[in-house]
Amino acid sequence: MANTARVIKFPAQQPAQQENRMADLENGYLRLANQIQDALCFVELSGREFRVLNAIVRLTYGWSKKEDRITNSLIADKTRLDVKHVSEAVLSLAYRKIIKMRRIGQIRYIGINTLLDSWAYTKPKCAKCPVSFPVAEVVTQVITIPENRDRKIASKTIPENRDSHPQKQGEVSLKTGNTKDIISKTNIKTDLTPIVPTGDECEKPVVDDAAQDEPKADPVRKVFTHWQTEHHHLSAKLDDKRRKRIKARLAEGFTADELCRAISGAKGDSWLMGKNPSKKLYDGIDTILRDAAQVERLRDLAGDEHAMAVAQGQYSATTARNLETLQRWAGGTDSGELF
Structure with missing residues (x-):
């Protein structure tokens, strides 16, 4: 009896149709x-x-x-x-x-x-x-730099005076003679004295003793001292963490004066000066010099009288904006000074 096989064809799975993406302003523009x-x-x-x-x-x-x-x-x-x-x-x-x-x-x-x-x-x-x-x-x-082969080097000319070439065979120079006749009879160890060259005497520049004794200003110490004085943290110590934070900002290209301006400008930030939900002062040097963006923002606040007045509670931010608008309308200066 022959074995027969029955082939059953199952329906193939159709791939899921992907939805076409449509651009819409609601997704952003x-x-x-x-x-x-x-x-x-x-x-x-x-x-x-x-x-x-x-x-x-x-x-x-x-x-x-x-x-x-x-x-x-x-x-x-x-x-x-x-x-x-x-x-x-x-x-x-x-x-x-x-x-x-x-x-x-x-x-x-x-x-x-x-x-x-x-x-x-x-x-x-x-x-x-x-x-x-x-x-x-x-x-x-465009700057062209010539190579060595492009340079015109003047060839060394050999003088025709035979006296300067005693190696020429057949003749003996009258001035120099043969080599054995011109060998010096002096003893090199005893008779020769070393010749010390005497040049022009150079005067040593006069160095001010006071300027020499004065130590170089440390930018890290300068920034830290300014922060102590500006925010009344005279008992704070310059530990490794604070020194590392100041050095990190200096390494990013900021000068010590710019960091000092940012420390002074922190007084114009209401949040740092205590106008926050926790009612705490965030005037630590680690917070002020947190990153480059923070330093730039606080540096620009230095000298802004309106921001300082708002941070110190003299008037609200709305009053500050109204005063600034009134000052521009009245033709005042753009220095930011208050009335």
Whole structure:
């Protein structure tokens, strides 16, 4: 009896249909100047530069910021490019002045250059040239360094005077003679005395003893002393944690004077001065110099009389804004001084 098999066909699973994504303003939108959008329409960009530039626009104007701290890895996640290719595209856009970059220590801020006349709209003629300069500027910006083979080195001429070449065979120089006749008969160990060269006597610069004894000012100590005096913490000690925090801000490019201004400007911050839910003072040097953004914000508050008055409780923030508006309307100075 022959064995027979029965084939049963099961229905194949149909792939699930993916929903089509639709752009909607409810999911977010960005505000971009029409002039920048028009400039982006006819600027010549490579494929990577185009993707990187759109990512920068999205990461800045998409969050209503003109510039922001943007790393190459963040752009790589947005554009799905390698970090190396992103770095090359960012440098090319910066050289062509399409974007602007500035650094505060190790932090890099990137934004779109709003000065549209400074953009290099045409692509460079060669791949290695980051910027397409006008013809008139090539002379001033390209520096050629000649190699050794390009130099014209004057060949050393051999004098024809045979007296200066005693190695010539067949004749003996009348002035020098043979080598055995001109050997010195002096004893090198006893008869020769060393010749000490006498040059021009250099006068030593006069060093002020008072300036020499004066120790160099320590910027860390200067900032800490200013914080003690400004916020009345005379009994505080400069421990390792506070010293490390001050050195971190100095390493980011801030000067000691800028840190002192930020410490003084902390008095204009209502939250730090106790107007917070916990009613506590947050005037420690670790809090004031927390990061670069905090230092910049408090540094700008230094000398702002309105902010100081609000923080000290002289009047409310609404009154401060009204006074500032009235002062501008009355034609007062922009120094920020109170009436």
